[in-house]
Every structure is written in C-alpha cells, then in structure tokens.
Amino acid sequence: MRVLNLAGRRLAASIPTLILILVGVFLLLQFAPGDTVDAMMAQMGGGDARTAEDLRRFYGLDLSVSAQLGNYLWRLVRFDLGFSAIYGKPVATVIAERLPATILLMTASLSFAFFFGLILGVIAARGVNKWPDTLISTVGLIFYATPSFWFGLMAIVVFSIYLQWLPAGGLSDITSTATGIRAVLDTARHLILPTLTLGLIFLAIYLRIMRASMLEVLNLDFVRTARSKGLDETRIITRHVLRNALLPMVTLIGLQAGTMLGGSVVVESVFSLPGLGRLAYESVVQRDLNTLLGIIFVSALLVITVNFIVDLIYARLDPRITTGV
C-alpha cells in the first residue's frame, strides 16, 4: 500500500513535466517547414495540387495550430492518443506493435551491459594499475569511442557475410515456418548482433563507473575493519564492497533506460528491427505529429516508471535511504 501511495504521488508530480514536454514538442514541430501532406507527396514521388488540398482537409490540417493543440490535449485527457497519419491506425495500436521489439532489445542489451560491466569493473578494480585493469580500461575506451552504426555494420560484415554465423538483420527468418521453441531461438539468434552493438557502449560506461566506485569503497574504514576481522577477500568484495558500490550503477540504469529508447534509432535501422526509435524517426520525417507525441508520452511514462523502480532498489540496497514515505 505504501508503495502504491508513493507511485501515485510520483506520477502526480510528473504530470506537469509531461504536459510541458508534449506542448513543447508540438510547438517545435510547428516550426519545422512542411506538414504531413508535404512529406506524403515526397514519398509518393509526385502529385497535383488538387490531391494535396484534398489530403490536407482529410488529415484535419486546415485547422489553426491552437485548435489542433487543444484537440490533442483534450483527447489525451481521455487517454486517446489519436490516429496516425502514416499508419492509418490508432497511435496506441501502432506503438503497441513496436513496443515488444524495443523492450526486448533494450532489456537484453541493458542486462548484458550491466552484468558484464559489473564483472569487468570488479576485476579491473581488484587489479588496479596492473595488466587486467589496463586491458579492460583500454578495451572499454575503444567501445565507448566507436560509433554504434559502425560497430553494427562491421559486425554484419564479419559475422553475417564472411562467417555466415548470424543473420544480418530482421527480427525473425520470414522464409522459414518455424514455430514454438525454434521460433524463439530464431529470434534470439537475430537479436545477438543488435544486442551486442547497442550494449557495448553502455558496457564501457558501466565498467568505468563500477571500477571507480569499487576503488572508492575499497578504501573506506569498514572495509579495513572487515579485513582486520580476518574475513576472506571474496567475502569482503561480494558482501561489503559490491553492495555499496552498486548504488551509482543503479542510478545510471535509471538514467539510461530513457537514453536507450532514443539511442536505438541507429541500431534499429542498421539491423532492420521494428522498434520505437525508428518509429519516432519516421514520425518526424513524415511529420506525423500524433504518433510522435504518442511515443514521447509512452517513453516519458516508461522513464518515470523505471526511475520509480530504481528508487525502490536504492532503499533495498542501502536502508539508510528511505523512500520518503
């Protein structure tokens, strides 16, 4: 009950932010030249003036900006995200279709980055300034400095074209008719390269944060106390140091859950995955305002939720931090 209460209060506090973001994006897009009919004409490769005029009426673009914004906000109050101009379907349906791929990719690469970042960070911290530390830090720096589209394309060239181990793109093999566990394995195979590509940059960040925070905690008094008590090193690391060093990592996960949604445009395009990032990009190019605002709304909700969960984990990791109830 306390958790629910807290969740409700958090949500209420974020409503003004949400509205500000939505109105801001709406107005920003009004400054971009061209509307969805211009974009459609560009896509069709031509059309006459009569068609364009007719389409503007069809999409309700003959209304004033304030009337369009008012309509949108009023619909939102009733939990109606509106109708997508590109897809000819309700925005909620369009987003629901794209969410699974995005969440799959996001959780897979975040987990990968978090898990290996943690392990590599601990190893680097324990052998600080020795060769494992130097190696891990250098590799991390390379991952961090390399743009992900290049990583993606190179991974395709090596693993799909030369070695032919993994598929070059898509979410599943449509020419096969596999079902059940084989279909799941097929999707997993398709997700390996995108997950690694998206995860490597985050891995680099996590391992650096983990290393720094481990080094800091290792020098604290209670660690010295634990050592003088005669505890063995593994126990000190796992029970005493790790738990305290995890706090910055958890903070980072909360921050990056949001970044991951936006950052996956590149990876989704390179690997032809049907995710939210590509949908958002296409909505901007196509000037599909309803869809774009819908995505921003859903992403904002997701970020708020993840941050809330992060707060709960804080309290669990460090009882000194209360959840403010």
Add this chain to the structure above:
Amino acid sequence: MNFTRRAALMTSAAIAANVVDPFRAFAQTAPRKGGVFVVHYGAEQRQLNPSIQASTGVYIVSGKIQEPLVDLDAAGNPVGVLAESWESTPDGKTITFKLRRNVTWHDGKPFTSADVQFTAMEMWKKVLNYGTTLQLFLTAVDTPDPHTAIFRYERPMPLNLLLRALPDLGYITAKHLYENGDVRQNPLNLAPVGTGPFKFVQYERGQHIIADRHDGYWKGPANLDRIVWRVITDRSAAAAQMEAGQLHYSPFSGLTISDMARLAKDRRFIVSTKGNEGNARTNTLEFNFRRRELADIKVRQAIAHAINVPFFIENFLGDFAKLGTGPIPSVSTDFYPGPNTPQYPYDKARAIRLLDEAGLRPGAGGTRLTLRLLPAPWGEDISLWATFIQQSLGEVGIRVEVVRNDGGGFLKSVYADHAFDLATGWHQYRNDPAVSTTVWYRSGQPAGAPWTNQWGWKDDVIDKVIDDAATEVDPVKRKALYAEFVTKANAALPLWMPIEQIFVTTITARARNHSNTPRWGSSSWHDLWLAE
C-alpha cells in the same frame, strides 16, 4: 522423307549436347517452380492501393497483386493486361476498351466493366496523384456490357497519351470491396485484393509484407511460391543483407552508389539499369525568377555554362547516368527530339563573360552574387550534385549557400513558400510528357503543388504548345509539338535538366526472366523464377 546427312549430324550433335549436359539444357528452358523471392523494401508507404497512390513504392508490392488495364511490353509498346483491345474515335473524345474475360478477383468474384467504371470515376479522377490531372476531362465511363468500358472525355484525349499513362495510372480495384465508405480509409488499402498472380497474405509494419502465388491466375500460376518484401531503411544494411543472401533484389537504386558499383563486380549479382527504362528521371537545377538577378537569361546561361556536367557524371555517378539534353529523356523513343536543341556545354570563359554582360561585377573577395541552393533530400546523387554546383559556381564568383532540409521541408520551402534562389532535385518522366513533365513549365500552377512551375516565370508561347500537345490526337503532330516544346524550353531555361538517370536494379544472378520490360520492378512477375 528427305533425310540429309547434314541434318542427321546436327540432330545427333544436339542429342549429344543434351547427354553431355542434360541439366544445363533443362535449366535454360524450363522454369523451376517454387521458391521464395525476397525483395528490399526501402520506403514504407501509407497505403498499398495503386489505384489511389501512384508511386514505385506502391507498385513494387501491389503490382504483383493488382493489375492495370495496360502495361508496356519489352519494346516499350502498350500491351493489354486487363484490357484486351482499345480504340479511339477520330475526335479523341471516346475511347473504348474491350476487357479480358474469365478474370476473377482473389476473392472469387468476376472482374467486370463495373470495376473499371468505379475505379476510373472514384479513384483515378478523384484521388490518384497525377490521375486527377490526367482524367480531369473524363466525364463518364459507360458499361454497355460486362466486358466493354467506354471512356467519354470532354476534350480530346490522345490515345497514345492514355496508353502510356495507364501502365502506372491504370490499376483497377474491385468495386464490390470499395463501393461503401471513403476509398482512402478502406482497410484493404493495406491488404490489397486484386486479379494478379500473387495474393496478399500479411503485412507487418516495419518488418515485412508477404504475398503467395494465386493458382487461379488467368495467365496460369506464377513460378514462385511466395514473395517477401523486407523493410530495410538503411542502405548499407540492405547491401550487407544482399551479400549475406537474405535479399534477392533491391529495386530502384535502393543501395548506395558505391555499394552498387561494388556488387556489379561480384558474379553473384547483376547490377543494371535494364528493366527500368520506364522510370527515367533527370536531375534539375531550378531558378527562382523572383530573385532579380536570376530573371536575367544571361545569368541563368552563365550558371549552366559554369558547370562541367560530363566531369561530374564521370567522377560521381559513373555508368548509371548520362548527359541530359532537356525535359524529355533519350529513353523516351516516342517523344525524344534528339540532342539538337539549345544546350549549355561547359565553358567557364563564356560564363564569366555572360556574368559581366549582365552587370554582375566581382565585389569584395571576388564575389559577384550570393545564392541559396536547396537540394532535395532523396538520393545521394542530388547531394553530390548540389556540392558540385556550389564549387563550380564559386569559380565564377557566385557564392552558393547550400540549405539542406528533409522531404517535407524541402517541398514546402521550394514549391509553397518559394524561399529559394536555386533548387535541385529529380524530375520523374512517366513515359509521356503530358503526365508529369510539362507541369514543370506550364504557368498557372497553384502555389504548393510540388514538382510544378513555381519559378515566377511565364511564357505564353510555351503554354500554348503544352496545351495543344496535350489534346493533339495525331501522334506525328504530337511528337512535333513536343520537339518544339523542348527547343523553346531549353532556350528560355526556367530550369535546367542536364543529367539523365535510370534507376538501377541489383538482383541475384539466380533470378530468371527478370528486367524484361521497361517497368519490370512495377510489373506482375508472373514469369519470374529462381534457378538453383
């Protein structure tokens, strides 16, 4: 029987050849049945009904599912698909189509003249881009019997114009599925039903479209079992998937120029402009006459003379482009007037002289004039061309600022707001100049109509030639009128079309019966097959 020794020898030699390599002989003659053909789909469309939206992005999918009245044969001449024959009255106001019998829609209902009437009046005339202009003077389609459709026009409609426009603008939709409600909101627009060799199965947005062979096709079942269109927006990723064997065909220059040039050297692929002759385009340089300096013909001529087009083509576009000579490209055998119209070869000294004569003397830093150039965002060739223009004009003292926009922004800035000095993009030539070419020159286009005369320029003589040609029913006179149009348009130079391009096909070498018509990518693929 007169059996000569020579004939006997030849026969035995033929048998021997078959014995030596029977599989080879078989592979060359008999199409292999079955197989899945995977197509690169670069730009998803809002809907897939070709009777409502004319674009290659629609035809590449629905051209296999729905069919037009006529298509083009290998030589580029109209050939009946859903229409078997046609004739026009001498005044060009009545055109009668005899329709194919025993054709059924994928849902089993018969195809009749009522479908043609409904599609023409409710879709081509009211909704279809370019169709609304083409069929502006269509007053009625009469259906005296289920296999005859009589098109009645208020003004003469040249038969050769209609027949060359119909392969793109003549797809038929089933009346019984569309007669209720707004045709644009019909859910079948994303799940098309047609008479073609493949029937729609599934569309997963952002992922793929699937169509399966339709066994009841009127020409007999197609060779392939299934066609899959994979949505891949990244061009480099598409090239990688071609190499990995996940894709068989990338149509309409879907890969980057460098990837196409690379795959052209790979024996597993065929990279060619063949089969795209019906989709010619020219690169443009558009002038805004509202800019005082550009209203002077000498300045426009100077700009054209200052740009070394053959150098650009050779070094940036390679074999996929050639020097253009005006608004009607050389692949259009019916209308191409030849190269002897006014041209502007590279001549830097002359360009400088013309600018001097126009009174544009070099100011501070040698700059005579500063212009804004807006390149269209489709196609990397446009981007390269814009940079080349910028550097070429810099050498004669014209400073060019390149302003890049996305698609919607470009069209709005150039064709609605006229906020440009120079613009560059593609002019798409659709087999007859009256479909989408003369609108670039005809005055009186409403602001906001993309790819039309928005230059602030008007020429009464050219307007008259355009109007006369659009209703001239005699093909010989029509061709002469278009030659006159090109000559006058090139001389007046309201815009310049110095490069001709045809889309490039990248396809697996295993494909057979491909690229055998001028609009093959859009065609039905009923005879396409994949060798082992």
